[in-house]
Amino acid sequence: MSRRKDNYETSRWRQFMQWLAGEIDPLTAAKVGMIQEKAETLPDEKMERGKVSTLQATPGNESDEREAHSAAAQAEKAAGQAKSAMAAEPWLNQPSGESRGLRLYRRFYQVMSILLCMGIISVLLWTIAYLPIFGNAGNPDNNEVSARYIEKGLDETGAVNMVTGMILDYRAFDTFGESCVLFIASCCVLVLLRIDNDGGSESWKKRQTEANDRIFEPKNDIILQKCACVLVPVILVFGIYIILNGHLSPGGGFSGGAVLGSGLILYLNAFGFQKAERIFNGKIYQRITVSALTFYCLAKSYSFFTGANHLNSGIPLGTPGNILSSGLILPLNICVGLVVACTMYAFYTLFRKGGM
């Protein structure tokens, strides 16, 4: 630790440790070198190479430059290409052994990735070779748990769809958690992408224009609008149907919500932000989400509390098969549906322009 800082920064040990730590790899170190020496012309290259101090920087500059060009071009196209495809071509033509280390490293990397992949797959396959046979009724997972869900589910939850009954009543806590995952993910996306007006500062305006891709959006595309006019209501109604029938047929809050959300997104695409924001904006989103989740939370808490304390929840289960049945499942499905729909829509708007 008495080592001097300057020595230490350039020492091989440090580089090795950084490499171990994943901070750099020989490749990236070469790139750092590349950026510094971009200005160098080719005839000087050999001399310059002698000066390059680090081990990793030695694999020639030319290849780096080419790579840099290709990388820049790709960045402009905003398309991430596979690095192997990007990297392999120019180097195969490399006459000398300059890029050898680099090329070897790449090869090594590729081979190692494939080997790792194979390794994981083989371990897992080895495992499942010992697992129960597919589709066999005697498998361990077909035990008293699923039996009770099937046999008593109707009585206990009132839901005809056993899956819904399971996720919203037997294992409702998981599902609540899952809604929270969605909620917190949307919060994170908000943090990342929402552009708040902080008083019209320069940075805000810059981000605003950067994020705004409305120039690409189809403006008053009549075909789209007409189609949307027809489709959006159908989609919305379908989504509502799925939500409301969640306890009766395949579907439920999540799937229905997704359908609803896609309807809204179609509407937005067809008619633009201004119109869409008239019916749905950030405030509404917030209110709907919060009230839905609050209701969900309170309802389920009530149910958990009563259940845990062996109290009667007092919620009627109704007649199985009816729309208004199976106790809390229907309202919960509605809540979940709303949350999911709002979140989907919010994701979309946030991704596109950073706000609603």
Added chain:
Amino acid sequence: MLVQNFPFFSIVLAMFSGILSSVLNGKQARNVSLGVIGSTIIMSAAVFFWCLGNGESYTYMMGHFPAPWGNEIRAGVLEGLTALLFSVIMLLSVLGGMRHTFEDVEPSKVNLFFIMIDLMLSSLLALIYTNDLFTAYVFVEINTIAGCGLIMIRQKGRSFSAAIRYMIMSQLGSGLFLIGLTLLYDVTGHLLMSPAKETVASIEAAGRYEIPMLVILAVISVGLAIKSGLYPFHSWIPYTYGYATPTASAILSGLVSKGYIFLLMKIFYRVLGQENVIASRMVNVLFLFGLAGMIMGSVHAILEEDTRRMIAYSSVAQIGYIYMGIGLGTESGMVAAVFHMFTHSATKALLFISAVGLYEVSGEKKDFRSLRGAGYRNRLAGVGFTVGALSMVGFPMLSGFISKLLFATSALQSPHKMMLTLIGLAVSTVLNAIYFLRLVITLYGRAEQVAVKGKQRCSFVFGGAIVCFILLNLFLGLMSQPVVRAITEGLEMFD
């Protein structure tokens, strides 16, 4: 008993406050958060003492359906204690980094930050209390996302790259955990821990599914190890801990990884069966990784110039300690691991918070040399950092000493690993001393530059948080006996 509802209350309350905070402004959200954390402390304490008093643990139905069918949570002495300590540390971390939170986060997004905090708390509590594997998975994900949110809430390029690294590694871990879970479900047909354990026991007794069980164990362990940053999978740690806002750093390093470790222990004890785990070679792998982490983490930290990354690397080392304790495969090793979990949570959070206090009087430079003399400019933070560093080094009367002691004594019970453990402990202590005390000396060296702009007086809240952290450390160091007894009792209740 009302007390028995408290675990459930605390989880739901935290979630609810998170939901509610999305319509509040920053200050309100903060108050709500603090209130929730405070009440969680009280409730966890109540649960802990109730369980301790009754000498029993209990399961709590989440709904109207009993064990194999409905979700359940479970509370016992260890859960109560862990929840208590975690919420205390969380409260102190939030308080300690408060001003920085408001500085680092865009004003309109402060409430989102507190949503993250709330949900982080709830997910941690859920991980602690859960008695259901799939619930655990869901809350692991909440935890991950909340953690990611905490990292990138400080909107800088670095924190984004840190967050994406964190997410990638976490997703790898989650994926492995999930596949392990499904395999386990496939083999046992149960998602709740207690019935799953019975099935596992019968499977083991019948000698079936040996290879799947081994792979399940490996996959789950590795998955959670990746998420908690065990040595070979640690590369994300310095980025995430190093660049986040102080509260986030403190919480991430102090609590998040510990939540996963706690979950792993719980799975070992309550699902796979500790004796099966020991019988398989997996403990040895964890032991070796832990040992390697202890040494390599410290070596990295020594080579590091940036203070916060240094502390982050120290976390790698300390997590190595914990896994080493688990890997010893003895009851006392596990006790030591749990105790070190507490120690490390308390100490690492203290270190991060006090490091921030030192930074702000030294011009916010990263290089640790810029901190020269900072110990005089912000005395409390200096003292806090010193205490934390000494605790990490294993100074008697501080918590680190007790965990070191526990590790060493437990190492004596497993003869094959004894020498390695002891030498590892000693070497690691030396290495710890090297980088921590280098910092401490720097803090009290003669300042070359004059104190940087104002703010020399640390705020009352910050000071209070530091003092509480120090007291917590002292408590764990001096009054460790009841804590250890409680841990032992709690671990016994696990079976």
Added chain:
Amino acid sequence: MASHLLYNIEETVAMILFGIGFTMLLLHRNLIRKIMGMNIMDTAVYLFLAAKGYIKGRMVPIVTDGILDASAYMNPVPSGLVLTGIVVSVSTTALMLALTIRLYERYHSLDLDQILIQVKKEEGS
């Protein structure tokens, strides 16, 4: 044992997909592909779960004709888990994509190594 793999073809495929997804997430340098890998990985798990829930010759677990017999329906549990899992993976995908967008805005690259280099340069300056 190899024959077992053929019987369990769905599971075999799921595991191969998992391996591919895992490797992509771990080792690929392009962020979008990483996210794709993550999705493949998750999907593989759902496929595996779905395969686990299937029982030959039984109905989907929705009560039809009032039959309440365990031997008539498939296992509902894996379906529920898949449902939950999908939402989780949607959330994480959204989050990762959002992060990618921010990173791309800032560094104009999707290559994680490039991004890290630039981050480093930023720190240095």
Added chain:
Amino acid sequence: MNQILLCVPALLPLAGVMALLISGIFGSRRETDSGKDLMEKYLFWYVAALTLANSLVLWRLILWSGEGESLVLFRLYGELKVMFCLDKMGKVFAGVISVLWPLAVLYSFEYMKGEKRKYTFFSYYLMTYGVTAGIALSGNLMTLYLFYELLTLATFPLVLFPMTKDALKASRRYLYYSIGGAAFAFLGLVFVLTFSITGNTAFLPGGILDLGRANSRRNTLLFIYLLAFFGFGVKAVVFPCHRWLPLATVAPTPVTALLHAVAVVKSGAFAILRLTYFSFGTEFLLGSWAQWTVMAASMVTILYGSTMAVREAHWKRRLAYSTISNLSYILLAASMMSSLGLAASLCHMVVHAFMKICSFFCAGAVMHQTGKTYIYELDGLGRKMPITFGCLTVASLSLIGIPMFAGFISKWNIAGAAFACGMEGLERFGSWGLLPFGAVAVLLYSALMTAVYMLTVVIRGYFPQISRQAGGDLSRPGARQNTPDIRQGNLDPGWRMLLPLVIFAAVIIGVGLHSQPLTEFLMVIGGEGA
């Protein structure tokens, strides 16, 4: 009452320091120039009073505390208690520090005159007193370990005190070494606790290991003993762990003298004695490879330390190297694992404390009065500072081991112990028994080297080389040159520095001439301990 008194020497200075530090924090803002002198005066009286009081309490304990009285302050964990107990060996150490400290404080008041950060200095100085007293009074290994660690903390600000680059480096290294050493010592603590026959770590003469259990894992335990030995050996500057000490001489002389010649290093040696004789026990260690290793390590250290001291031109560093070799005398004696060995090592511990502090204080006096730090600058100072150099001569002769001075007594005892060990060893352990004879040889080599490095200083002081003109005919009767009158100006420091010096020199001579009571007392301890 007596029991409670046991914790006073350790805690009183700590409490006093707390008060001082707090008053320093609050007082520093109000401090004005006029008030400063007054404050300094108060500081002097405060520190002096506290030190004296503490010494008095210690002597009260030494003289009138019964055997077996102990005080458990609190329980750290399980059977790990913080316990104070003053047995005979503790009395020896306590006696030494209680005599040395007040004098050192007196000395440092003169030495530190004009220093700005007196508060800091004296706070930590006092604190170290408390901690060292704690080491002397500790009743079990745990307490010893605790205070051992605390000692590191209390002394490192003192090493750092000059705040120069060197000081930073030195204090850093000091910390690394000490904490690292403690890490290994810790392993010893754990093992002692586990294999203890009493279930705790309380010191008992003859050790507390459960021999039945211990023998089943003998080699492991021996290895751990070695680790712990080298761990504590860091403070006792055993060879591979010695490098912090010469660097640490950057500290002000009172610190170097008291801490790095007496308190710190002796604490290390004391801890090793406790570990060897009162925890592991000689019965377990005698004749084992661990014993020979320890012995060899001390021998190497002696050789190394004394040779390096000769090479070193910086006075204080030279003394530091001398400390290295002398500390290993103690360890060497201890490694004989016999009652004679224990007595001899304690004897050297006591005697060396006086000799080394005297030499350091002389060096400090010269530094303080003339600013000279290198040996080659000292020409002719013997005439200008007669008292200082007189004391230095006494200390030097004693360090060499010239009869009639105290150093001879301890070396005599060490050699006696070594021979006894060798005789027994030859009979019982074959050729290993030759090692103690080698130890004596090493001892003598070191004595020779001591003569070289100490006497060169003295001779330079008294016999400055006269640079005669080249080619001047020396033999011609009339060719005498008038040497400059080197007696001009008496540079001896003030009484506060001289008094300790004279007292130490007197003690050295006194012990050298009449050591029987001391050695008899030590033999009693040795008889108990092994």
Added chain:
Amino acid sequence: MKGNMILLLPVVLPVLMGAIALGGKGFRGNRPLLLGVVFTGLAGGLLSTLLAVTGEAKLRLWQLTESVEIGFQLDGVGRFFAVLTVVVWFLAGLYSVTYMTHEEDESRFFGFYLIVLGVLIGLDFSGNLITFYVFYEMMTLTSLPLVLHERSKEAVSAGLKYLFYSVAGAFLALFGIFFFTAVLGDLTFVPGGVAEAASFRGKEGVLLTAVFCMVVGFGAKAGMFPLHGWLPTAHPVAPAPASAVLSGVITKSGVLALIRVVFFIVGPEQIRGTWVQQAWIFLSLLTVFMGSMLAYKEPVMKKRLAYSTVSQVSYILFGLSLLEPTAFVGALSHVVFHSLVKNALFLTAGAVIFQTGWRKVEQMRGLGRVMPVTLGCYTAASLSLVGIPPASGFISKWYLAQGALSSGCGAWTWIGPVILLTSALLTAGYLLPLTINGFFPGGDFDGRELEERKLLGKEPSWQMLLPVLLLSAGAVIFGCFPGPLLRMLSEIAETVL
């Protein structure tokens, strides 16, 4: 403290006087007063010694530790050495009255001169090995200022060399002392040795090593190879009286030490025929030969004498190493003769330096014309040292050779005498050329230079001349009438062998 207090007197008196001379401020510039003190000390020492040696006495002074006792006792060897010491000291002191006028810091010189005398007498009177060791160390330290008196660069480095060789030797010897204390406990001198073979059973190897260490260690003071290096460096730089006593007396303390160890502690029987004896003989013979050869080559007068000392003292050691009564007598008689002769020679050399400033032998051509009496004394002393029959050296060498022949030490019985003879020849070769060149400078010698410097017939003052005369006369007279001395020595030899 019990026993005859008179034994303390010759020790304390010179030390006290020396301390007064050293510490008293009034002596600077007041030479008569200083000399008064000095001669009080010297005479007091002389008289009290003579008084003390007449009686049989023991004195236990006090215990340093339980096992370490400071005690005095008188026996034949002690008396012998004490008388020799004090006489030589007195004469050299007389000489230095004049000589020291050309040195500085007389008070220091005289102070330490006296102190060393006290210490030496203490050494001679020591009753046990510990006490002996104590005085031995003190002798080294107190004689050091005499060596570095000039404070020139050479003097200081020579002084340090002297110090370190002596201390190294002492510590080597201390190893043996430690050993014997550990084995025997009590180390009071007993003629014939206190050690019994039984107590060393099983530790013969260590015993012999210890003895060997002591031989080599104490041999350092006696200038025995391999620790002889200090002698030719230290003696020449000291003032002449100091070199005289260093060479003549202090080297003999090494001899005394070996006598004490071998004949009074270990006992000759323990080492007879062992490798230690062989090694001892070998070392001493080697030193004899080597010293002579080096002296032969040496151009500087005092250095040449110093090498001669190396060689001659090893004659004594050779005599002791044979462990044979005749050789023992020869050795002890050589102690006397060599003391006298070497003192005479050094004082002569000092006188030459004092009067002419000549230091090298080749400068001294024609010395006979400058100071014939002095050179005459020199010649007498030289002849005695060479061993020309009537003079004393012959007696001792005769006994030594005889002892060697009858010792039965294998090859040494004839190698020893051969080397002695060779060395005697060499002695003649390095001492007598001065006489020849001095008195017979040869035809080409030009005496004008002497005249120019007004050196002709420039004898030194009586204070310087008298001791030289007395000493060389003693050397010759003892050779002519060796009877009483030899009788006394034989008695001693009988008691110890």
